[in-house]
Amino acid sequence: MTVDLGNFHIRTRVIFGLGGVSALGQTAVETGAYRYLLVADPALQSLGIVDAAKKSLSEAGLQGETFLDVEPEPFLDGADGAAALGRSIEAQLVIGLGGGSAMDTAKAAAVLITNEGSAEDYIGLGKVETPGVATIMVPTTAGTGAEVTFTAVFTNRQTRAKGGINSPHLFPDVALLDPELTVSLPPDVTAATGMDALTHAVESVTSRSATVFTEALALAAVRLIGQNLRRAVYHGTDLQARENMLLGSLLGGLALADAGVGAAHALAYPLGGLYRIPHGLANAMLIPHVMEFNLPAAERSFGLIAQSMGEPVEGLSTRLAAAYAVDAVTSLCRDIGIPSDLSAIGVPRADMDTMIQSALKVTRPVENNPRHLGESEARWIYEQAFGGE
Numbered sequence: 001m002t003v004d005l006g007n008f009h010i011r012t013r014v015i016f017g018l019g020g021v022s023a024l025g026q027t028a029v030e031t032g033a034y035r036y037l038l039v040a041d042p043a044l045q046s047l048g049i050v051d052a053a054k055k056s057l058s059e060a061g062l063q064g065e066t067f068l069d070v071e072p073e074p075f076l077d078g079a080d081g082a083a084a085l086g087r088s089i090e091a092q093l094v095i096g097l098g099g100g101s102a103m104d105t106a107k108a109a110a111v112l113i114t115n116e117g118s119a120e121d122y123i124g125l126g127k128v129e130t131p132g133v134a135t136i137m138v139p140t141t142a143g144t145g146a147e148v149t150f151t152a153v154f155t156n157r158q159t160r161a162k163g164g165i166n167s168p169h170l171f172p173d174v175a176l177l178d179p180e181l182t183v184s185l186p187p188d189v190t191a192a193t194g195m196d197a198l199t200h201a202v203e204s205v206t207s208r209s210a211t212v213f214t215e216a217l218a219l220a221a222v223r224l225i226g227q228n229l230r231r232a233v234y235h236g237t238d239l240q241a242r243e244n245m246l247l248g249s250l251l252g253g254l255a256l257a258d259a260g261v262g263a264a265h266a267l268a269y270p271l272g273g274l275y276r277i278p279h280g281l282a283n284a285m286l287i288p289h290v291m292e293f294n295l296p297a298a299e300r301s302f303g304l305i306a307q308s309m310g311e312p313v314e315g316l317s318t319r320l321a322a323a324y325a326v327d328a329v330t331s332l333c334r335d336i337g338i339p340s341d342l343s344a345i346g347v348p349r350a351d352m353d354t355m356i357q358s359a360l361k362v363t364r365p366v367e368n369n370p371r372h373l374g375e376s377e378a379r380w381i382y383e384q385a386f387g388g389e
């Protein structure tokens, strides 16, 4: 079996390299804007990264405001708050500086400036009618790939349901990637966000919507992440490892934007929505078990993943090679300190029925998964993630 040829298009201009944040002002000028809204992770303030971004913007002659009220696993009202500030200053450009939370908030704010209503009105697929203002994304984690995707994910503060605004109008105009911005990430965040990126790549390869384009991108991402994540976790200042991780995350993002993700993401959503488990950590704890579950339904894809992870698969049958992929990802998780029991991070096993019902509502990833995911299948995977029987 081969993958579909399919279509592929990239909307985002990608600028990759050291010193990128100092080029932010010039890049902003090139969008034609002169009033900006900067949406930034507040943790970046003490590192001087927010000031560096503002300096570059003001030196290029732009004026604007900074929105720092970005929570991890953001709520919908955060996007509304950012949009209100953007509307009040008539921002023509929104910059997202941070991890997925800051970038998703920025992407949503950009379309809420030009569309009426609140973020909640646009949860779903294709509900945004008018293009937003210009956007530049500057990731400071190597994980979400949000700098090139058309999705912004939020949790409803009341219902705790997690959902995405999905619209072609959310594709950022520019992704400005500077590996130096990721050097200060602590090991646990590097590990969790890096595993999010690997999960994007693995789930893009095995997705029912995969094409030759997404497969090539995703396998390159698997290789980069497989070869560099341990080094990025344990030698955080290794710029080469950081650069390769950021590139891997970008390629994974490009792949998932077209191929979509699978069961790990569907099952991770309730953990973020109900218990505030960071998205990357939730994926990291699920992906080895999802891979074990998917193995018989995606042997060819898993063989390719094993090869890209550097496993000794030459001369092996497809089935044996595929099994190496599960081992490789399981060992990687163990090596970088990903916990192996969801109860250890505060997820109550007694809530499993609620989690299952919630996960199965995440339609697109469930449908993209290579093996049918129903109630009993979701239960089996969650049980493994609670450390098995």
Ligand SMILES: [Fe+2]
Binding pocket: 144, 196, 200, 265, 279, 283
């Ligand atoms: Fe993700």
